[in-house]
Amino acid sequence: MNRPPEEFKRIAAKDLKTFGTACLKAAGMPNEQAEQLAGLLTNSDLRGVRSHGTRALYGYCRTIRDKKANPNPNIEVLAETDTYVYVDGDGGLGYAPTMLATEMAIVKAKEKGIAVGAACHIGHYGSAGHYVRRAMKEDCTAFSVQAAYPQYYTSNQDKRAAHYGNPPLCFGLPGEEGPPVVLDVATCILADYQRGEEIEAIEEMIPAAFFKSMGYTAIATLLGGAFVGQGSERAQEIAEQWPAARMGSLVIVMNLGLFAPVAEVRHGVDELVRLGMEQMVPLRGYDEVTLPGTPEHRNEEAYSRDGVPIAFEDVERLGKCGREFEIAPPWLD
Template sequence: MNVIPDEAVRIEHEVLEAFAREVAIAAGLASGRAELLATLLTTNDLRGVFSHGTIQIATYARLIRDRKLNGRPNVHVVRETPVSLVVDGDGGLGYFPAWDGTELICRKALESGVAVLVTRNHGHFGAAGIYARVPVEHGLLTFVTSGHQLNLTENAPIYSAAGGSPMAFSVPSASSPIVVDFGCMHDLYSNSPHRDTVARLTPGIVLRSIGLGEICQTWGGFLSGLNLSANPPVWSWPGANQGALVICFRIDLFTDRDRFLNQVSRYTEKIRSLSPLPGLEQSFAAGEFESHNEETFRRDGIPLSPATITALNTVAEELGVADRL
C-alpha cells in the first residue's frame, strides 16, 4: 500500500506540478506533453498513489535524455472502426497514446455503446487508474490493463509470469465513483520480503494474482503486438516495451442508467458503514480514500519523503533545471 511517508515534507501541488513540468521539458518533451505528464503525475501524488506520482519523472527524464524513449513522439491512430482504436506511441511514454486514445474511445462508447482501445509501441503508461477515471466522468464502466516485455527463463519463479500486472476498473455513481487501481502482484514482487510466506499461507490468492497478471500480459501486451521474446525487438526505441488496453461501455445497454447509478451510490454508502479491516480507522469503497487524500493534500500540501525530494532535485540538477523543491 501507498502510505504517507515518515518525516514527510509538504509541497504545494502547484509547485510540484510546475517543477515536474520543467524537468520534463528539460529532458526533451514538448511543452504540451510535459504539462500533461506533470498534471497526471501530480494528481497521482494528490491521491496518495506516490509510487506512480512525480517520483517517476526522475526515471522518465533520464530515459528520454538518454534516447531510450522518444521525447517528441508522433502519437497517431493506425487502425480504427466505429468501436475500436489502435494508437501507436512512436516510442515515447505510454501516457500520451493511452490518454489521447482513452478520450477518443469515450466518444465512441457514448455513440456506439462500447469501445475498445489498444495502444502500442511505448514505454510506461503509469497508473492504470488514470485512464479508468476518464470514462467514469462520462458515466461509462471501464477496464484498463497493460503488458510489458517479459524475459522468462526456464525454472525462474512462477511469479515472473505475471510481469508488472497493472489493472484498473471504474464504476460511475450518483455520488462518488468506485475506482479500483492496483498491481495484481503487489506484495509478490521479487523485492517483497514476505512473498514466500504469503504463498505458503494463501496459495490460492497468489495463484489468482498470477492468473490476473497473465491477463495483463496477454490482453495488454500480446494484443498490442508485443512478442513473448525480446529478440528480435518489435519496436525501434529501446524503452518502448509496453502496450495497453482500455475497454469502456454504457450502462444503458443492460439496465436503466439512473437506477444503476443510484444503486451504486447506496452501495458505497453501505460500505462506509461496515467495520474496517484491523489497523484501519474507516471503511471506504474503492477509490474513496484516494478522493479523500486529494481533498486533504490540495489544502495542506502533498506529503513527500525526503528521499523523493532528493531524487527529484538530483535529476533537476542533472538536466540543468534551476528550481529545487
C-alpha cells in the same frame, strides 16, 4: 509504498506540475506531452499514489534524455471504426498514445455504448487509473491494462511463482455524491518489498490466493501484450531501437447508461460504498472498511486544499532531477 509518508514537505500541486513540465521539456519531450505527463504524475500524488507520482519524474526524464524511449514520437492512428481505435506510439512513453486511444474510445462509447482503444509500441503508461478516471468523467465505466510480449518482464527465470507479475490494470465506476469505486492495482498480490521466508510460508497457507494472482497476471499480460500486437516484427524492431518501449495498452470504455439510467448506476455505487462501511467488520489492524477508490478520494480533497505531502527522500529526488536538468524547484523560492 503508498502509505502517507511519516516525514514530508507539503508542496502545492500546481508547483509539482509546473516543475515536472519544465523538467520533461528540458529532457527533450514536446511541450504538450510534457504538460500532460506532469499533470498525470501530479494527479497520482494528489491521490496518495506515491509510487506513480512525481517521484517517477527523474526516471522519465533520463529515459527521454538518454533516448531509451522516443523523445518525439510520431503518434498515429493505425486503424479505426465506430467502435474501436488502434494507436501506434512509435517508441515513446505510453501516456500520450494511451490517452489518445482513451479519448477517442470515450466519444465512440458515448454514441455506440461500448468502444475499445489500444496502443502499441509504447513505454510505461503509469497508473492504469489515469485512463479509467478520464472515462469516468464522461459518465462512462472503463477497464485499462498495460503489458508486454511474451511476458511482462523480459525474464522470469528462477523467480518464485508467487511473485509472477506485474501488469497494471484498473476498473472503475463513478459515484453520485460519494467516492467512486476504482480498483487501480498491479496483478501480483505481493508488493515488491514482501520477500523472505515469512512471506514464502504464506504460500502454503493460502495457495488459492497465489493461483488467482498468477491467473490475473497471465490474462492481463495477454490482453496488454499479444492481443494489441506486441508480438509482431514491428514491435520487436521498436523495442530494439527504443528499449523502454516494449509494451502495449488496452482500454475498454462503456457508456454508464448502457443498461440503466446513469443516475441509478451512480447511486448504486454510492450505496455499495456506504453499505460496505456500515456493515462489514474491518480487516485486522484497520479502523474502518473502505472500498478501493475511497482513500484516494479523501486524499485528493485534502491534498488539493493543504498541499501534497512529499516524502523528504522524494523531495531530494526531485531536487536532484532539477539540478541535472537545470530547473529550479518553485517551492524553494
